[in-house]
Amino acid sequence: MIEPLIYDLSSPGRLGVSLPETDVPPHALPEGLVREDLPLPEVAELDVVRHFVRLSQLNHAIDTGFYPLGSCTMKYNPKVNEDAARLTGFAFTHPLQEGSTVQGNLALMYSLQEWLKEIAGFAAVSLQPAAGAHGEVTGILIIRAYHRHRGDAKRTKILIPDSAHGTNPASTSMAGLQVVELPSDARGNIDLEALRRACDDTVAALMLTNPNTLGLFEEHVREVVDQIHACGGLVYGDGANMNALLGVVRPGDLGFDVLHFNLHKTFSTPHGGGGPGSGPVGVAAPLADFLPGPVVEAVEENGSEEAPLYRLVMPAQSIGRVKAFLGHFGMHVRAYTYMRMQGKSGLRAISDHAVLNANYLRARLRDTYHVPFDRICMHEFVAEGRWEQAPGVRALDVAKRLMDFGFHPPTNYFPLIVHEALMIEPTETESKETLDAFVQAMKTIAQEARDDPEILHNAPHTTPFGRLDEVRAAKELVLCCRPVEMEKAG
Amino acid sequence: MIEPLIYDLSSPGRLGVSLPETDVPPHALPEGLVREDLPLPEVAELDVVRHFVRLSQLNHAIDTGFYPLGSCTMKYNPKVNEDAARLTGFAFTHPLQEGSTVQGNLALMYSLQEWLKEIAGFAAVSLQPAAGAHGEVTGILIIRAYHRHRGDAKRTKILIPDSAHGTNPASTSMAGLQVVELPSDARGNIDLEALRRACDDTVAALMLTNPNTLGLFEEHVREVVDQIHACGGLVYGDGANMNALLGVVRPGDLGFDVLHFNLHKTFSTPHGGGGPGSGPVGVAAPLADFLPGPVVEAVEENGSEEAPLYRLVMPAQSIGRVKAFLGHFGMHVRAYTYMRMQGKSGLRAISDHAVLNANYLRARLRDTYHVPFDRICMHEFVAEGRWEQAPGVRALDVAKRLMDFGFHPPTNYFPLIVHEALMIEPTETESKETLDAFVQAMKTIAQEARDDPEILHNAPHTTPFGRLDEVRAAKELVLCCRPVEMEKAG
Amino acid sequence: MAYIPHTERDRQAMLAAVGVGSLDELYQAVPRDVRFPDLDLPEPLSEMEVMAEVQALAEANVDTRHYACFLGAGAYNHFIPSVVDHILRRNEFYTAYTPYQPEVSQGTLQSIFEYQSLICNLTGMDVSNASHYDGATALAEAVTLALAHHRGKRSTLLLSPAIHPHYRQVVRTYMQGMQVKIHGDESCCTGPDDLIRRLDDQTAMVAVQYPDFFGHVADFRALAAAVHAAGALLCVVVNPLALGLLKPPSAFDADVVVGEGQPLGIPLSFGGPYLGLFTTKNEYVRKMAGRLVGQTVDSRGQRGFVLTLTPREQHIRREKATSNICTNQGLMALASAVYLSVMGKQGLRKVAELCYHKAHYAAEAIRRVPGYGVWNEGEFFHEFVAKCPKPVAEINEILLEHEIIGGYDVGTDYPELKDHMLLAFTEMNSKEEIDDLVSALEEASHD
Amino acid sequence: MAYIPHTERDRQAMLAAVGVGSLDELYQAVPRDVRFPDLDLPEPLSEMEVMAEVQALAEANVDTRHYACFLGAGAYNHFIPSVVDHILRRNEFYTAYTPYQPEVSQGTLQSIFEYQSLICNLTGMDVSNASHYDGATALAEAVTLALAHHRGKRSTLLLSPAIHPHYRQVVRTYMQGMQVKIHGDESCCTGPDDLIRRLDDQTAMVAVQYPDFFGHVADFRALAAAVHAAGALLCVVVNPLALGLLKPPSAFDADVVVGEGQPLGIPLSFGGPYLGLFTTKNEYVRKMAGRLVGQTVDSRGQRGFVLTLTPREQHIRREKATSNICTNQGLMALASAVYLSVMGKQGLRKVAELCYHKAHYAAEAIRRVPGYGVWNEGEFFHEFVAKCPKPVAEINEILLEHEIIGGYDVGTDYPELKDHMLLAFTEMNSKEEIDDLVSALEEASHD
């Protein structure tokens, strides 16, 4: 049964919520500015609950099954984090309250800044960016501001490997800089020769994802960083893949100058069906003054017992605000709670088991699926969803068929440098039993691809919906529905 | 896919929760008393979450669809009630705390007692009973104690109409009294002649459900009550059907002496897949001293500003405790919240619309389904799931087939005095649209019963499970599973 | 009208379909003189107003999230993993009814089956019902089971005085209409030997508590042998959390094991809803109260679950049913199933040990405070009775000033034990809290 | 190791399958000298310990559930119906990723489609994206849309000074690498006429706020006509809650409407996560930032939804994308969809009216307090600026003593408006609270 749209459930005069009457004398409404109609649905609370509960059941989610979506770090989201973020003292504080009234919030943000600094080896962190891509544009703007502050305005290029996530070039453009693409070599590393050629005094920075989107640790990371630094550029780290590096290596120690974190990946804040995330940016000391703000600082003792211990400040050369208020505090609470439970030993264990799980899947699947860059990987790896013996079958077919086994498909068609890519990231929270069941399904599908490709082409079979017609969606472009009255009127 | 049992997910050494180490010196464990094995599962938090989330999706529930289960008052459970019950100050108070430290709780319970008294027309209420049946045995014990207190020990019979819920006779037996069954007349009322014959000085009470389980208001309620009172008996009201009477009539005004409420029906505390409920008992003045306790009383002003305003007391002639502590306080909070939002006008509207909905369904279905006692009903009515033209079809088949349309079936085979009973209680929270869709489904099924009875016999078709083999369950009696190790050992 | 979806148009159309002109006309059968009473109730509040009101009520209490709590006596302040409530909040669980229609209730049914299994494995018993109201009513119904087992031929019940006083009161409430003689608990401090002495051919059941009300734990093997030799049944009231550490009552050959499941992931909630555990041996299953879920298969050959042995129950057997119970504690049973699953073998053991160690640390410390003493002799689990230098109520008042919820006044129920306080310790009590308690007790003795 | 399910046996078997002897061996590619740093981080805490710690942090704050709140300035303390969070807690919603695989993501997709529809109907615009980070970044990306629309031929942006100061700062942050001239907001108190005067053939976009930062509401038809006549686009920053009462910006022929969705059912949460609204006319849809959900059918003929027009986005178009946005505010969009559904036509209007009446009641009262005044002229919605007799910080300190969170110090951003306080009123402020505010303000003027 198809779930109707919320507007289809509407009936004129139906109420969804009880509200108080005004307890003050009403004031005349502003003339000429009052709207005549308000085309919202009219439904009862029960309608709303049933509607969204039923809709929810149509989703695959971490809490219903394995979700090995490469580059997305779909790890389990501990329930205690949700409770923490909903505590009254957190959820009902206003971002513009006086510092003295929000010391708990500021203390939490301060600790989170400190921990992120320590984990990644940086001198300063701003929690303001809203997501990974937001962290990227922030980071690029910091790099730009830094060079200009040095009086060096000619650095307008950002070098980006061809395996990079689409946000890297897009963020670069948004910051007003130019993208220069770098090829990868046969082992999945940056092509050092090409890098050398690209390095000159117009290079503002290299954007490096390490481990890269193939799940591989850059084998020449030291040479790469040195090369960039030698030509006066900086190294930006896309921290989306930090789940492989906790307690393993600090990007700052490798010479990275800027890095964004994805709290919604590495630090397990839930993805929410697309967001919200949180993309703090960490920087080396020379860049600290350029961070967006406000950031939290600990107040020096000033003798007074009553003084607030933490306060918000704007870094001296700040690129400015990148968001109206203080960042996604609700996500900060979740990440704080998570990190506090892990501690030092727990963080290292996260990466160890994320990397172990990915390598285990790689080892068990490499005979069935071609793994183009087949070496010890980090937290994920990329296989190909194609076989010579099954000419009509594509990665998409494998993906859709996996749904019939109760699994969410891996990321498809990314990174772009692998044909028919299936990018598999199991995360550390999945058990060997789950991975074994996934391997079993993948092997069955590989066999079906040869024996009975139609079963793949027509997949999924057991999900509530079959394949959706994306071409039609783009052609007809129905992006919004209007209430029945309006449709009649209009 | 069948969801495995939690024990099937177990793996030796796996942990589900992090716990602190002891911060005090450990003490030697008690010799000879420490168990050797603890056969519990070993699973991760993620396993637990996935397991129970998946299981939950196999349920029909109010929040997924219409649930017209007669006698159960499956109305919508407002979400705000859930929030209220989880407030820290409620959820984390101990039942044996000093009265001065739980004045909020006591105030809430006191108001709830007062409101229940007012709604049903009684002199006193105890909130202690855990559910309807628990209220029943409590009420019968009160009646027994009352008679004995008067020195009248020969009253050992309880008259119970044949339409009564099974808990009525069962509660009577548990209280050590004898059940005398009364027949119903052709209009669904108590057979007055039979009543008259049964009334003598051995009658402790009549248990009356009004409206009765046919959904009909007892047309001779005054005569019935007078008759019982005339012979020295009391009238016990089964308040399971109070949803029809809010602001309509107070059982106390009709002469009822005792009544239990089902907060989990009338006052919308959720059913929880079987419980918990809450079954407060209200009584007329002469019985007030016999209530189980403690109950909450308001303390007379004693001049001190600091004095607690409410306290717990044991009624003077109390039958004793019926539960270890104070009743289902969590349910009291929900019912309080619900009633506070309704107020006087809201309560009346509940009954009005519950009765309207039932009569609407009755009016729309009476041509298709035989309604044996076809007159204006209260909050529910009973139809028959059988037709001469469809000899093999039973109420059970109709019930199972309804699932294919996304509806929970009505109550089957109760009350016992109707053949192939389908007991339908829509509640006030369902919209006309939902009722119309239900009517449509019921009519389709009635047609199928004649045209294609197999489709009914084999129903349900679209649910995750087909009909379950109840005979096999009772024969093989697998009531528990053991962990794999134990199975091997034993 | 909150939660009522009817528009005026709906109402009119529906009244017309029914054939009446107004809502009032639906109530012709109701005696006119008492129809539509004018109820004296407060005006309705909107959702935001009611939330403000209940928040104010809740905050008028002292709670265990803000005060250190050493009060136990049958209800305990344990850690509840977050995941428990997250599962209870699943709409499909908490807004479902009793699983009468198994095809659309497998979520509830399988959960209960798992609950039954977990409780059986924890207690060592053969069969668990799907829950009872609470520990006290479960004990009362265990008595009913014993009486039924003896078919009216035995009617004496021996209760240990160390069973929770409320539980013994509830048993007496339940039994007041029966011809049952209840004794054994006249004095606070008699032990199993006294119960053994009282056994005779009228004894239907002997009931003891483990750990007992005072916290003691003892081996009941000798008692069980004597009870069985006398042809009676042995019922053990347990704290299931203690079974994370202690031998299960099956080791004593208990016939019925009941108890309060609240420690297994259920909030204190001022006394309820809690969870009555009710387990027994296979041979008594047909005498058992309450629902049972059994495994079977569906028409498609899938393993599934149904309510079974329903002929014991009130809706089939009416006055001959084993019990009147209908609505039980379903969601609380689910809570404990989730709790036991997530704690698991190692977690439950660890929690039980933490409780044990903290209580013993506290006992050592309190023993050393002048004026106080530890009344208990022999082994105890996580509760013990402290002898106090003055009335418990006075001490507790001083503890409250230190943001401490003190122990239970044992003198309330056992006059012999005036000025004795029952103190409970759980994993929630840090060493610091215990040290604070000890110094506050010391202070209280001076005042 | 919380949340890691591997047993020692699992680990060994898996290492063997991989062909390495230890976990450490997996990191050969990491330079040895910096491998396995010794991090200076706190020791792990158990779940119960961490909950105690975060509770203590949370309670170290003053919150709007315990203090009366008159602080707004872009984030508002509104009533959130309980049902909103109950839906957000659905595991299937909050633990899903972006709906890249529509066959197993229809729950998210249909919800977003409904969100888009609700926002379109509320603003009167043709098309809404699936959300942006917040109101400020949505405005910044609206500028990008305008620049793209003019294909680099126009590069001036006119900002009303009555746009939230943070928003204007964010626009400047975003545009610092572009050749864009931003002006119009040099002084606090210039109106639309000043913007009209500044229009020229370089103007790509004019942006105004409605209600504006000071609470004012005004008709922008004349401005829109002038802007369009100059060939530029008009962007209106809205408070969507105000649109429950006020004419939608489509009535002024706005080209892009952005705003902060927080008032629609999202908790204050110290500033985030909130919800960036981003809507426009059909003609600009291909220039729009962010995800879009469109209706289609599946292989079985069922109506369904997919992400569409993806060639605008970074994962397809990379450096040529309309924006870099990837992760958005999905769950917050769901919150506002649930909020708008349950409030509905009548509820949203009522809330907007309550805000309006309360603010006007307060304005009347504050006007009468000696030393204070109402700075606003003309119509305002639920916020206004009070002239104060002393520095705002000093007044707020006194208000705090009365358990009142006072207003925003407008002088922070507008030096001309030193000693001016922006006060916000919502349905959450009872008359009693407002009266208390008024007398506390009076008291503050004396001290």
Ligand SMILES: Cc1ncc(COP(=O)(O)O)c(C=O)c1O
């Ligand atoms: C490698 C990489 N970089 C950047 C991003 C962008 O992060 P966000 O989606 O939080 O904006 C992602 C997210 O998908 C990613 O996988």
Ligand SMILES: Cc1ncc(COP(=O)(O)O)c(C=O)c1O
């Ligand atoms: C008419 C009637 N009486 C009594 C009861 C028993 O109530 P409870 O299930 O709360 O024990 C019920 C519940 O099903 C009922 O419908």
